[in-house]
Amino acid sequence: MSSIDLIVGPIHPALHEPERFVFKIDGEIVVDVEPRLGYVHRGIEKALSERTYIKDIYLVERVCGICNVAHTLTAAQAIEQAFGVEVPRRSKYLRTIVHELNRLHSHLLILGVVCELIGFDTLFMLFWRDREVIMDLIEMITGNRVMSAYNIIGGVRRNIGDFEVTQIKGVLSSLAKRVKQYKKVFMDDPTIRARCAGVGYLSRAKALALGAVGPTARGSGLELDVRVDEPYAAYDEVKYCAVIYNDGDVWARLMVRLDELLASMEVINECLDKMPSGPIRVPVPEAAPQSAEGVSVIEAPRGELIHHVYTKRDDDKPFRYRIRTPTYANIPAVCEMLKGCYIADIPAILASIDPCFSCTDRAALIDTNSGEKRIIDILSLARRSKK
Amino acid sequence: MEALRKAEENFVVLKAFNDLVLDVVSKDLCTKCGMCVSSCQVHAISMTDEGPKSVGPCRQCEACYYGCPRSPATSEELLKASLSSEKKDDILGSYNKIVSARTVLSEVKSVAQDGGVVTTLLIYALEEGLIDGGIVASKSTIEAWKPVPKVALSINDVLEAAGTKYSNCPSLVALKDALYGYDLSKVCVVGVPCQVTAARNVKVQPKAARKIGDKIAFIIGLFCMESFPHVKLAQFLTSNGIDIAKVSKFDIKEGKFRVYMGDAEVLSVPIRNLKDYANRFCETCRDLTSWYADVSVGAIGSGRDWSTVIVRSDEGAKLFDGAVQNGYLEVKDIESDGIESLRKIAKRKASKN
Amino acid sequence: MRLPSLIREVWANLLKKPATVKYPFEKLPLSKTYRGKHELMRDRCVGCGLCAKICPAFAITMRSVYGKVSPEVDLAKCIFCYQCEDVCPRGAIKRGKEYELASWSRNEMIVR
Numbered sequence: 001m002s003s004i005d006l007i008v009g010p011i012h013p014a015l016h017e018p019e020r021f022v023f024k025i026d027g028e029i030v031v032d033v034e035p036r037l038g039y040v041h042r043g044i045e046k047a048l049s050e051r052t053y054i055k056d057i058y059l060v061e062r063v064c065g066i067c068n069v070a071h072t073l074t075a076a077q078a079i080e081q082a083f084g085v086e087v088p089r090r091s092k093y094l095r096t097i098v099h100e101l102n103r104l105h106s107h108l109l110i111l112g113v114v115c116e117l118i119g120f121d122t123l124f125m126l127f128w129r130d131r132e133v134i135m136d137l138i139e140m141i142t143g144n145r146v147m148s149a150y151n152i153i154g155g156v157r158r159n160i161g162d163f164e165v166t167q168i169k170g171v172l173s174s175l176a177k178r179v180k181q182y183k184k185v186f187m188d189d190p191t192i193r194a195r196c197a198g199v200g201y202l203s204r205a206k207a208l209a210l211g212a213v214g215p216t217a218r219g220s221g222l223e224l225d226v227r228v229d230e231p232y233a234a235y236d237e238v239k240y241c242a243v244i245y246n247d248g249d250v251w252a253r254l255m256v257r258l259d260e261l262l263a264s265m266e267v268i269n270e271c272l273d274k275m276p277s278g279p280i281r282v283p284v285p286e287a288a289p290q291s292a293e294g295v296s297v298i299e300a301p302r303g304e305l306i307h308h309v310y311t312k313r314d315d316d317k318p319f320r321y322r323i324r325t326p327t328y329a330n331i332p333a334v335c336e337m338l339k340g341c342y343i344a345d346i347p348a349i350l351a352s353i354d355p356c357f358s359c360t361d362r363a364a365l366i367d368t369n370s371g372e373k374r375i376i377d378i379l380s381l382a383r384r385s386k387k
Numbered sequence: 388m389e390a391l392r393k394a395e396e397n398f399v400v401l402k403a404f405n406d407l408v409l410d411v412v413s414k415d416l417c418t419k420c421g422m423c424v425s426s427c428q429v430h431a432i433s434m435t436d437e438g439p440k441s442v443g444p445c446r447q448c449e450a451c452y453y454g455c456p457r458s459p460a461t462s463e464e465l466l467k468a469s470l471s472s473e474k475k476d477d478i479l480g481s482y483n484k485i486v487s488a489r490t491v492l493s494e495v496k497s498v499a500q501d502g503g504v505v506t507t508l509l510i511y512a513l514e515e516g517l518i519d520g521g522i523v524a525s526k527s528t529i530e531a532w533k534p535v536p537k538v539a540l541s542i543n544d545v546l547e548a549a550g551t552k553y554s555n556c557p558s559l560v561a562l563k564d565a566l567y568g569y570d571l572s573k574v575c576v577v578g579v580p581c582q583v584t585a586a587r588n589v590k591v592q593p594k595a596a597r598k599i600g601d602k603i604a605f606i607i608g609l610f611c612m613e614s615f616p617h618v619k620l621a622q623f624l625t626s627n628g629i630d631i632a633k634v635s636k637f638d639i640k641e642g643k644f645r646v647y648m649g650d651a652e653v654l655s656v657p658i659r660n661l662k663d664y665a666n667r668f669c670e671t672c673r674d675l676t677s678w679y680a681d682v683s684v685g686a687i688g689s690g691r692d693w694s695t696v697i698v699r700s701d702e703g704a705k706l707f708d709g710a711v712q713n714g715y716l717e718v719k720d721i722e723s724d725g726i727e728s729l730r731k732i733a734k735r736k737a738s739k740n
Numbered sequence: 741m742r743l744p745s746l747i748r749e750v751w752a753n754l755l756k757k758p759a760t761v762k763y764p765f766e767k768l769p770l771s772k773t774y775r776g777k778h779e780l781m782r783d784r785c786v787g788c789g790l791c792a793k794i795c796p797a798f799a800i801t802m803r804s805v806y807g808k809v810s811p812e813v814d815l816a817k818c819i820f821c822y823q824c825e826d827v828c829p830r831g832a833i834k835r836g837k838e839y840e841l842a843s844w845s846r847n848e849m850i851v852r
Binding site for chain 1 (some may be wrong): 429430431442443444536540563564567568569570
C-alpha cells in the first residue's frame with residue numbers, strides 16, 4: 001500500500017511560528033507525522049546575553065507576541081531571583097491581573113481561530129469581538145493593546161486606580177455572561193460536537209509520557225498547572241483550582257480554555273479586591289550584584305514556560321539565557337494526536353494545542369510515488385477542512 | 388584633520404558619578420541629602436552613612452552632579468531667580484511675608500515641636516488633594532531618634548513623623564520611593580536648607596533631574612543651625628549619662644540645647660559646646676532659613692508654641708493661605724523683635740561659616 | 741427548545757450598534773497611557789544620551805545639530821516601549837497620542 005506525504009508548513013495557516021509537518025497519509029487518514037522544528041531560529045537566546053537586562057525584558061517580550069506578558073513576567077522573575085530582589089506585594093497583584101488579562105485575550109484568540117478552522121465563522125467573530133474589549137482593558141492599564149511593556153525588573157511600570165478597577169470589573173462581569181453562553185454552545189451545538197468531540201485523542205498516559213503541558217495536558221486529565229503546583233506572583237494568595245477535563249480530545253482542550261476564561265476572571269476580580277496598597281516597583285541597578293542563577297516557571301496561556309538565567313557579578317548582561325516555551329513541549333503530544341485523524345481535522349488539532357507558529361498561509365502536498373508537488377494555500381486547506 | 392577638529396568640538400566631557408565623588412564627597416561637602424540617589428534614573432547610587440555609593444554602572448547622564456546642592460555647578464542666580472518674591476534679603480533670603488502661626492488641630496498639638504505648622508500644612512495638602520504624598524524624616528523603629536526618610540501617604544504617617552530631629556537624614560532618598568516606587572505625581576518635600584536647595588535645584592537647574600522637579604509640588608523648608616550625626620548625638624548623651632532611647636524631646640531654645648525626658652528637662656547645654664559633635668558639612672553652610680523653599684518654618688523669632696513662617700513664593704502662599712483660610716492654622720503678626728532676632732541668628736550662622 | 745433563545749438573540753442584535761467602527765472616519769478613544777509617536781522637548785534636553793544608551797531597539801541616536809546634541813528617534817525601529825521616557829532625567833520625552841505613522845520615506849520616520 002502506497003502512502004502519500006502531506007507536507008504542512010514550514011509556513012502554515014493559523015499557526016504563529018513556521019514549522020513543518022510531513023504527514024504520511026493513507027487515503028484520508030494520517031498514519032504518521034514527522035515534525036521538523038527550528039525554522040524561526042532567531043538567535044534570541046544569544047541576543048539576550050549580548051544585551052543589558054533592561055533591553056532583555058523587551059526582547060523576550062518579542063519571543064511571542066500573544067503571550068508577551070507571560071514572557072516578561074517570567075524573565076523579570078528569573079532575573080529578580082538571580083539578583084536577590086524582592087518585589088512589592090502590590091506589583092505582584094498587578095502582574096497577576098495583567099497576566100490573566102493576557103491569558104483571556106490569548107484564549108479568546110485561539111478559541112476563535114479553532115471555530116474558524118472548523119467552519120463556525122459566527123462564533124469566531126463573537127470570540128474576537130470579545131477579545132477586543134480585553135485588549136482595550138490591556139491598553140487602559142499598560143498603554144498598548146498587545147505589546148504591553150508592563151513588567152520590568154523590580155515590579156511593574158504603571159499603577160492602577162479606582163477608575164481602572166471599576167472599568168475592569170464592569171467589563172469582566174458582562175464578559176462572564178457571554179462566556180457562559182459560549183460554553184453552552186460548545187456543550188450542545190452539533191457542529192462543534194461533530195468536529196471536535198473524539199477528534200485528536202490523547203490519553204492521559206500518553207500526555208504524561210510525552211510531556212504535554214498546559215491546556216493540552218489538562219484536557220487529557222493531567223493535573224498540571226504551575227499556578228497551583230508552584231504558585232508565583234500573587235497566586236499563593238488567591239484561590240485557584242486547575243481546570244481538568246478527562247476527554248483528551250479537541251473538544252476537551254477547548255473546554256479547558258473556556259473554563260479557564262471564567263477562572264481567570266475570578267482570579268482578576270479577587271486580585272482587584274485583595275490588592276494591597278504600597279509601591280509598585282523597587283529600583284534595581286542595571287548590573288547583577290552577584291553571580292547567580294535564576295529560574296522562573298509560570299503558567300503561560302499555552303502551558304508551562306521556563307526562563308533560566310545565569311548572571312555574572314558586576315556585569316549588566318546575562319552570562320547565559322535559556323527559554324523553554326510551552327509549544328515546544330507540546331509538539332510530541334500533537335504528533336500523537338494527529339495519528340489516525342482525517343486530513344480535514346489537521347488544522348483543528350494543530351490549533352487545539354494553541355501553537356505558537358508563524359502565520360502565513362501555505363502548505364504543500366507531495367505525492368511521494370509520482371514525485372508530484374502541489375502547493376496549496378491555507379485557504380484551500382481550510383476550505384477542504386470545512387467541507 | 389577637519390573631521391578631527393570637528394570631533395573635538397563636539398566632544399563633551401560628561402560628568403559621571405565619579406566626578407560627584409571627586410568634587411563633593413571627597414571634599415567633605417556632601418550633606419547626605421539623597422538627591423543624587425533620587426536623580427539617578429538607572430538606580431546606580433545608594434546612600435550609606437558615609438555618603439553616596441555606587442552600586443551599578445553609571446551611564447553618565449550628569450543628573451546627580453547638577454542636582455547636588457553642593458556641586459560647584461550649582462548656579463545660585465538660577466535658584467534666586469526662581470522665587471517670585473517681593474522682598475529681597477541677603478540674610479533671610481527673598482520672601483513675601485513673615486508671620487507667626489500655629490496649628491489648631493488638637494492631634495497635631497500633642498505631637499508637634501512648636502507650632503506644628505509643617506505637620507498641619509502637610510495634613511491640609513493631603514486632605515485637599517494638593518499632594519499625593521510628602522517626603523518627611525520619620526523616626527526609626529529600630530534605633531531611637533534616628534531619622535529615616537519616609538513617604539507620608541496618609542495623615543497618620545505625617546503625625547508619626549512630627550517633631551524635630553536634630554540628626555540629619557537622607558530624606559530625599561524617599562523621593563525615589565515616592566516617584567519611582569509609588570508612582571506619585573505630586574509630592575511635597577520637607578527638609579533642612581541643604582535638602583531644600585537640592586529640591587529647588589532639580590526644579591530650576593537645566594541639567595539636573597527636572598523630571599523629579601516637575602513632580603515636586605511644594606518645598607517646605609525648616610530652620611537649621613546645624614545637625615548632628617545620630618551616632619555622635621547618642622555618644623554625647625551617653626557621656627552625659629542619658630540614654631537616648633528614653634528621651635522624649637529635643638529642643639534648641641535661647642541658645643541652649645535642651646533634652647527632655649517626659650516633661651522634665653534633664654540637660655541643657657550651650658549650643659557652642661556641641662560644636663565638636665556637629666556634622667562637618669554644616670561648617671560650609673550659610674543658610675539658616677531655607678532660602679529656596681516655598682514656605683520656611685522654624686521656631687526662632689516667635690514665642691512659645693508659635694512658629695515663624697516665611698512665605699517665599701506663589702506656591703507657598705497658595706499652600707499657607709489655603710491652610711489659614713480653611714481653618715487649619717491660626718496666624719498672628721510676628722513681633723518686631725522676632726524678625727530682628729531671626730536676622731541676628733541667621734547672620735551669626737552666615738558669618739561663622 | 742432552542743428557537744426562542746434564537747429569536748431573542750436575533751432581536752437583540754437587530755437593534756444593536758455594530759461592534760466595529762468605520763476606522764478612518766471614526767476613531768476609537770485612546771487610553772491615557774497610550775504610547776504613540778514621541779514628543780521631544782528640545783528645550784529640556786541637555787543631550788546626555790541616556791535614552792540612546794537604554795533604548796532596547798537601538799532606535800535612538802544622538803545627533804549634533806547646531807552645536808546641540810539631541811536625540812533622534814527612528815520610528816521604523818522603535819518598539820514604543822517608552823523606556824526612554826522612563827529613564828530621561830529631564831523629562832524631555834513625552835508620550836504622544838499620534839499612531840498613524842505610515843510614511844512614504846524613511847526620513848519622515850525620524851522624530852527630531
